[in-house]
Amino acid sequence: MKGEPYLFLPGPTPVPERVARAMNRPMINHRGEEFKAILEDVVAGIKQIYRTSANLLIYPASGTGGLEAAVVNFISPGDKVLAVSIGIFGDRFASIAEAFGAEVEKIDFPWGTGADSQRIRERLEQDKDHRIKAVLITQNETSTGAYNDVKTIREAMGDHPALLMVDAVSGLAAIDLRMDEWRLDVVISGSQKAFMIPPGLSFMAFSDKAFQVYQKNTNTKYYWDLAEGLKYLRQGQTPFTPPISLYYGLREALQIMAEEGLENVIARHTAYRDMVRASLRAMGLRLLTEDRYASSAVTSVIAPPEIGANPIRKYMLDQFNIILAGGQQKLDNVIFRIGHLGYIRELDLLAVLAALEITLDHFDFSLDMGAGLKIAQKAILNMHKQ
Ligand SMILES: *Cc1c(COP(=O)(O)O)cnc(C)c1O
Numbered sequence: 001m002k003g004e005p006y007l008f009l010p011g012p013t014p015v016p017e018r019v020a021r022a023m024n025r026p027m028i029n030h031r032g033e034e035f036k037a038i039l040e041d042v043v044a045g046i047k048q049i050y051r052t053s054a055n056l057l058i059y060p061a062s063g064t065g066g067l068e069a070a071v072v073n074f075i076s077p078g079d080k081v082l083a084v085s086i087g088i089f090g091d092r093f094a095s096i097a098e099a100f101g102a103e104v105e106k107i108d109f110p111w112g113t114g115a116d117s118q119r120i121r122e123r124l125e126q127d128k129d130h131r132i133k134a135v136l137i138t139q140n141e142t143s144t145g146a147y148n149d150v151k152t153i154r155e156a157m158g159d160h161p162a163l164l165m166v167d168a169v170s171g172l173a174a175i176d177l178r179m180d181e182w183r184l185d186v187v188i189s190g191s192q193k194a195f196m197i198p199p200g201l202s203f204m205a206f207s208d209k210a211f212q213v214y215q216k217n218t219n220t221k222y223y224w225d226l227a228e229g230l231k232y233l234r235q236g237q238t239p240f241t242p243p244i245s246l247y248y249g250l251r252e253a254l255q256i257m258a259e260e261g262l263e264n265v266i267a268r269h270t271a272y273r274d275m276v277r278a279s280l281r282a283m284g285l286r287l288l289t290e291d292r293y294a295s296s297a298v299t300s301v302i303a304p305p306e307i308g309a310n311p312i313r314k315y316m317l318d319q320f321n322i323i324l325a326g327g328q329q330k331l332d333n334v335i336f337r338i339g340h341l342g343y344i345r346e347l348d349l350l351a352v353l354a355a356l357e358i359t360l361d362h363f364d365f366s367l368d369m370g371a372g373l374k375i376a377q378k379a380i381l382n383m384h385k386q
Contacts, residue, residue, distance in 0.1 A: 006322045008352055010142045010170055010298035012192040012199050013342030015249070019197055022252035023245045030244060036236030038247050043233070045254035046203050049172060049262060050187060052179035056205040057229040060243050063169035063190035066202030067096050069224035070165055070186050074210055076218045077101025079133040082123060082162070084115045084153075088143035088328050093136045093167050100219055105132075111331065112300070114148045114293040117156035124160040133213070134163040140171030142193075143328050145300035145337060146293040147175055151182045163210055169193060169202070173257065174269040174297040174341040185210040194269070194297065196256070196342045197249040269296035272340040272349060275379035279353050283360060283372040288335055297341040300327070302334065307363045309336040315362060320355045346380050 007014045028034050039058075047056055059065055071093075075081060081102040083094035086109045098104045107123065109115050115137065124132065135157065140147045154164055163185040168177055172187075173194035179187050184207070191201035206214070206226070214226060228239040257265055273296040277287060280301055288300035303309035309326060310333045316322040325337040338352060353376050360367050 002321050004321075006320065006348065006351060008339045008344070008348075009323060009325045010193065010337060010339035010341060011190075013194070013196060013339060014344065015198060016196055016253070016256060016343045018256060019249045019252045023197075023249040025245075025248055027244055030242055031237055035242075035244065035247075038251055039233070039236055039238070039242075042247060042250045042254060045251070045258065046189075047205070049254075049257065050179045050189075050203075050205050051177070051181065052187075052205050054179060054205045054207050055211065055230060056203060057226060057233065058238070058242070059202045059204065059224065059229075060200060060238075060240070060246075061202045062192070062199050063167075063188065063202050064092065064096075065224075066169070066188040066190060066204050067093055067167060068100075069202070069204050069226070070188050071096045071100050071102070072219045072221040072224050073214050073217060073226045074163055074165065074186055074206070075100060075102050075134055076216070078103060080105065080131045081134045081136060082107065082120070082132050083136040084120060084138075084148070085109070086113060086115055086138060086144065086146055086148065087111050087141035089141055089167060089169075090136075090138045093138065093165075097134075097136060111144045112146055112288040112293070113290070114146050115153060117149065117152045120153055121156035121158065124157055124162065127160065130161055132160070132162045134165055136165050137167070139166050139168040139177060140175055140295050140297050142170040142298055143331070144288060145295045145298045146289045147171060147295045147297075150177060150184065154182050154184060163213060170297050170341065171295070173262070173265055175295065176266050179205060179207075183207070191246065191250065194265075194341045195250070196253045197246060200243050200246050201250060266296075269341060271379070271383050272296065272344065273299065275376050276338060276340055276349060276353070278379065279372040279376040282375045283357060283367050284365070288331075298325070298337050298339045300331075300335045300337050303336060304360075304363075304365050307360075307365060308333045311363070312336055312356075312359055315359045316355055319359070320351075322352055322355055324352075346383070350376055350380070
């Protein structure tokens, strides 16, 4: 029996039944009282996850739309921008800035690692006349499963006035992030990762300092212009028709997260990461990232080269209806990725790990069947003792 797919992508992630049901309601007037209450509710809820009291706008867009909104509102053509990249999403943020006229200087770190804050510190110290207007960084690099220590990177910027703009699309609510405490200027996130709702919403919070930069901004914008968003938000509306169903889902998802408690949500993701990594290692598999960079949202597994990552994914899909992510660009067929963010339960992870052992055995990879599963079972037992 095939049944529903087991979705282990680092986005889109599974949608809880409660959220799916909440979304299945009639449309309402997006300029009426009911929508106003929903909008106020979800903005407040998202701010709790951001740990911020800054302004926050919701855009009807995938995460990339949120990144573009950040670029066109806070970066002007000709601005020098330091783009820190540890993978494909870091590259994307840099490309968007470039597309809108920024003079982009990129610092690349090897795929599978996090950025070295010392190098960012040194580069900014050299920038005596403060030509660099913004530093772009990815909180969680979904393409590799490495994350950046955003707090330390912010500290490394010292007194440099550049804005720190963070792509937290796949990291927020899976990995600790404290916008106000860490003094982050612009933080972008999205709906289809740890927020447990379908793709289509992105979130952008910005500090007062960022707002001052916005007021002098000369970039071309219309749909993304934050002044419009703020003006309408004050009346409990959005400038353009919002995807109302997604707002229903968002409100329910925020409620689910509030019931669990943000600390517990983050701790759960961390525990899943450790469990998955220990289990994979017990199977004799290698991981792309070292422990110190390892993401709580997604784990990249180096496939045994004699098998290749894509045949493993294909077998898992055909035999078990398990959907794993592949490697992108130079990592295609080299790694496969197991997403463990959002609405993933302990036993879902047992399912994917058990199926992986069966798959490896099918491909005659030498392993002690059950060794990985046993580690995972013990990890779950430990979680329940706490
Ligand atoms: C998913 C993701 C995005 C946004 O991608 P979309 O396909 O536009 O939603 C941006 N950054 C990171 C790190 C992501 O994981």
